[in-house]
Amino acid sequence: MTNPRESEPFLQVSDLSVTFRVTGSGFRRVPLHAVSDVSFTLQPGETLGLVGESGSGKSTTGRAVLRLIEPTHGSVRLRGEELTEMSRKELRRKRQAMQMVFQDPYSSLDPSMTIADSLAEAIKQHEDLGRTDVRERASELLDEVGLGRHHLDRYPYEFSGGQRQRIAIARALAVRPELIVCDEAVSALDVSTQNQIIKLLERLQDQEGVGYLFIAHDLAVVRHISDRVAVMYLGRVVEQGPVEQIFERPMHPYTNVLLSAHPIANPARQRGRERTVLRGELPDPTAPPSGCAFRTRCPHEFEPCATELPDLVEMPNGSFVRCHLHDQGPVLGGSTVRVLPPESRGDRRAATSDETVSTDAE
């Protein structure tokens, strides 16, 4: 059966939430809302970039989609099937359609297995092949990721970081997935290796129509690879939209500040740049600020921000934004936040946050 509409999303995530119980001050167990009400869809061959500071919940979101972490609430539908209600056994079967590639490929490859064995293990999950066929398929996979088949009988330690990441990708491809969650998959690599891996991911997407959930802190990489982007802050999506809109016309003050903090590799421009430097650090996630969680660091905080959590509202440019500047009062109503003067650039040196509680949320 073929899908009547090619552009139908194959992945539908609605109101996904993950709450951890962590030890707070005074050794009390307190809830930590790592992910709150995250919704998105993904079409075949599409890439959704997920950005935000550490502690924003982007990795947890990626894991909860695959149920590597159990969602506390919400729904994840893959081709219409609800993953959150599946039994372990069903999930195991279904997971073949969804793979994950991590930052450190060394920790996801068994050091005592040859590359051929590692790949064979994955291939057998998906296809019932004889030994020679498995080996043939493994060689094909290595070819596909740009490593020769002469590497088949070598061990992970014999490879460089970039090569290991290629192997991890080959392993993910073995089960012909529809979705690959890339969690900082290129972050540990040098720039030329990083670009080789990105090009590989792009080529595989063109060939196989894989959808990527691309989690990364490097905004330049995200801009390059994503079709759409979701920006997260303290567990919530604060802005979500087409990649060009997010980068050219940021609507949320946090998006703007993130973009502004990313240094441009051009001394003349970087030094002449108007910059909004974010005050302080991420608040304690077990006691997030009331109303809009970003307000304590926002240069544009005004009246409703402390009391009401803004809704995610659709903007004329196709982005969705969670900010009172757009839904209340005099202010933006759909224009980019860049039209506002960058206030409170004051003392950029002092960090204003006081205590930070260490958590093991991410």
Next chain:
Amino acid sequence: MTASEPTLAGADRRSPVLSIENLTVELAGEHGHVRVLDDVNFEIGARETLGLVGESGSGKTITALSVMGLLPKSARIPSGSIEMEGEQIVGCPLSDLQRLRGSRMAMVFQEPMTSLNPAFTVGDQIGETVRRHRGASRRAARARAVEMLDLVGIPNAARRVRSYPHEFSGGMRQRVMMAIALACEPALLIADEPTTALDVTIQAQLLDLLRDLQDQLDLALLFITHDLGVVADICDRVMVMYAGQVIEGADAETLFEHPEHPYTEGLLRAMPHIETRSGELFSIPGSPPAPLDRPPGCAFNPRCGYAEPTCTADAPPLRSIEPNHTTRCLLAEKLRLQGVQE
């Protein structure tokens, strides 16, 4: 900005804080000694920031560790000189090194948690340096610790001085590391990927802080990074390293706008941008050579799109192509390499 005279030779300015000449470092391996650093030369003056850029394995960190006298036991320095404020570091006794480290030169690393002792308060750890190098009393050391925490922008310094490293976030820990490094007012600070593990927002705060501290303390700053964005932000001069050699050096704007080595051009072209979306990402083909199988001639020639037969013959020396601009490329005059626009 004190980019007034970014002299690579450092000829007629005040005597440099750090001066390295013909430094070569070898590591003992299974097959004898392997050269990991080859003929490195540079100087840094007070209030100046020199960036060392390159991919992993290019020799950036080895350079830094040589200066600090922290090379592994398997390393040797067959030739070269490192002078810290006129004092020779190569071959000097350990006691001299220990005196210089912390008091005249200090280093901060990428991961502050591995350099902080989890069992002591940050106050104790800042105070330790002061007590050791200046013979300060316990009380004076504590006062200095509070002063330093305040200087690096940690709120409520008087109270936070009693906190342990785990009670700080990553960005705050890096500030604590800077407080320790700078407590005895060293002349040279080596920062080895200090912001790489941090979020961009925190990185921006720390780079601002470093600039501030440099102004206040007249620091010479050796900044090691692989991130060209960070270089563009903070460095006065830049040296690009490849396979253990400096392959190009110039002031930051010149290097970015008019690179004179194909590897530098490649690095610049490979950077994805947040301002525009490039059609296809550029990547330098292949990967850097392992120290044992360096190609003959120019180390970059197998990956270089401009390579000619001469490039595989002799190892090219680092030479001046313009005043204050050095390159190791034989063909530099012939090539019209592309830098960043504007």
